[in-house]
Amino acid sequence: MSEPQSLTRRVTCRYLRRNGEQCTGEAVDSTADVLLCIKHMARVVEHARATYERLKKEATR
Ligand SMILES: [Zn+2]
Numbered sequence: 355m356s357e358p359q360s361l362t363r364r365v366t367c368r369y370l371r372r373n374g375e376q377c378t379g380e381a382v383d384s385t386a387d388v389l390l391c392i393k394h395m396a397r398v399v400e401h402a403r404a405t406y407e408r409l410k411k412e413a414t415r
Pocket residue numbers: 367368369377378379390391392393394
């Protein structure tokens with residue numbers, strides 16, 4: 355019985371602040387392509403939704 359490495363290894367959020375500092379939060383899913391903590395994951399989702407709505411509006415003008 356061997357556990358995958360990804361379950362035991364701590365992976366930090368890849369978000370970079372404007373001053374170049376990396377976020378020290380823990381990634382929600384260390385096995386995913388997107389490595390973000392819950393706070394930045396939420397921020398990205400909000401931003402993606404807003405951008406999508408804006409582009410959709412522009413496209414139907
Ligand atoms: Zn973060």
